[in-house]
Each structure stands twice: as C-alpha cells, then as structure tokens.
Amino acid sequence: MITLCMDTSSKFLVLALIEEDRLIGKRCLSSWKRQSEMIFPQLTELLEECHLTPKAINEVVVTKGPGSYTGVRIAMTVAKVLCATAQLPLYALPTLELIGAGKTRAAVLLDARSQRAYFGMIEKGKLVGKEEVLPLSEIQARIEETGDLELAGDCSLLGLEDCYPDLAEAFLIARPQWQKVENVHLLVPEYLKSADDYLVKKA
Numbered sequence: 719m720i721t722l723c724m725d726t727s728s729k730f731l732v733l734a735l736i737e738e739d740r741l742i743g744k745r746c747l748s749s750w751k752r753q754s755e756m757i758f759p760q761l762t763e764l765l766e767e768c769h770l771t772p773k774a775i776n777e778v779v780v781t782k783g784p785g786s787y788t789g790v791r792i793a794m795t796v797a798k799v800l801c802a803t804a805q806l807p808l809y810a811l812p813t814l815e816l817i818g819a820g821k822t823r824a825a826v827l828l829d830a831r832s833q834r835a836y837f838g839m840i841e842k843g844k845l846v847g848k849e850e851v852l853p854l855s856e857i858q859a860r861i862e863e864t865g866d867l868e869l870a871g872d873c874s875l876l877g878l879e880d881c882y883p884d885l886a887e888a889f890l891i892a893r894p895q896w897q898k899v900e901n902v903h904l905l906v907p908e909y910l911k912s913a914d915d916y917l918v919k920k921a
Contacts, residue, residue: 719737719738719776719777720735720736720737720770720774720775720776720777721735721736721737721775721776721777721778721779722734722735722761722775722777722778722779722800723735723736723778723779723780723886723889724757724778724779724780724781724793724796724797725780725781725793725813725816725885725889726753726754726757726781726786726789726790726792726793727781727783727784727785727786727789727790727793727813727828728785728786728789728813728817728828728829728872729748729749729750730746730747730748730749730882730885731745731746731747731749731752731753731756731757731760732744732745732746732885732886732889733745733746733757733760733761733764733886734886734887734889734890735764735765735768735770736889736890739890741886741887741889741890742768743764743765743767743768744764744884744886744887745760745761745763745764745886746884746885746886747760751788753789753792753793754788754792757792757793757796758796772800773804775800775804775806776806776807777806777807777808777809778797778800778801778806778807778808778809779797779808779809779810779811779889779896780793780794780796780797780808780809780810780811781793781794781810781811781812781813781816782794782810782811782812782813782905782906782907782908783812783813783907783908783909783910784812784813784814784828784830784836784849784851784908784909784910784911785813785828785836787909787911790813790907790908790909791907794905794907798902798903798905801902802902802903807898808898808899808902808905809896809897809898809899810896810897810899810905811889811892811895811896811897812838812845812849812895812908813828813836814826814828814836814837814838814840814845814849814871815838815840815843815844815845815892815895816885816888816889816892817870817871817882817883817885817888818838818840818843818845818870818871819843819883819888819889819891819892819895820843820883820888820891820892821840821843821868821870822841822842822868823840823841823842823866823867823868824839824840824867824868824869824870825837825838825839825840825857825860825861825864825867825868825869825870826838826839826840826869826870826871827857827869827870827871827872827873827875827876828871828872829872829875830851830910830911833853833854833855834851834852834853834854835851835852835854835857835872835875836849836850836851836910837849837850837851837852837857837860838850840870843891843892843894843895844895849908849910850910851910851911854875854876857875857876858876861876868881869881870882870883
C-alpha cells in the first residue's frame, strides 16, 4: 500500500510517500508562493527516487486548512483530480493537527497575516476545541493563562523561534487523525477567515 501525502497550506511544500507504516520518501521545502510551480516536478522526482510510478499510488492524504488561501487549494486540487481520475481513496487532515502531530499538550500557530494567527489546541496529538483566527495579543494571553504548553508552528509571531516538526514524518505520526473523504468532489478547504479578509488583503 503506497500513500501519497501532500501539504501546501503554509510556507512549505510537503510531500511524503508512505509504504504501509514506513516513510519511504519525502520533500519538505521552503517554497512560499511557489508551491504551484514546484509540486509536480518535486513529486515526479520523489516517485523516481523511490522507483515508483504514479500508478503505484493507492491512496492520498491532503491537508484541508486553515492556511494560505491559494496554498491550501494547490495540494487539495491535485489530490482531488488524482483520486477522482484513478478512483483512489482520499483522506483529509487539518493543517494545525499536522503541525501538532505527536504533541501531548500544545498550542499551534500559523500566520494569518494582519497581526493574527490561526490557532488551535492539541492534546495527545488531536485538536481539542475549535480552530480560530485570533489577534496575536489574545493568543499570547491565552497561552500565559493556560501555562505548561508546548508551542508549534509560526512561533516567531510571538517573538520566539519557529517550531515545526518534520512535516513529512508528521503525516505518519498523525495517521490516526486522517479523515476519510466520502465524496472527493465535496471536499473544500477550511479557510476560517471570511472572503472579505482576502479581498481587503488584495486591495
């Protein structure tokens, strides 16, 4: 069983190939605003390195957001087309759950621009409560109130060093959280921000 995992929802292009319970190939490249031009060449190279062809892929896992408005759609579109064309099973995973994979108790941040961040709490590798878009000041206050937390993701937003796991390995760690998509065509990104937020940003 060969599983292709993809994430383009943040500043990285993440590709992983899993065979049964083993990671056999990966890419985790800083590629802000370049994922669309890099994803196919990097996927082709990765398959070749693992001596596989696209026909060897048995299932696909993709992050569903939140994250970059364009970025989330890149991997999701590739995944949906591949699964619809080849009739493969598709699984989805929240981006914040990927970043917090394996954490016992953590707060996960992902830059949402305009002094805000996508924010979620992780316990035993799972999201608890709802994912939110919050001002950085509110996130800082929540973290201070809660205490005894690991931080993951874009921690530089709070004046600390960014703290990302190996996101390819994280797909494997987060396997219990993969969510089966019953209808490939109905899978849509989870942006959290409203359409107006993106319009303001583009104006």
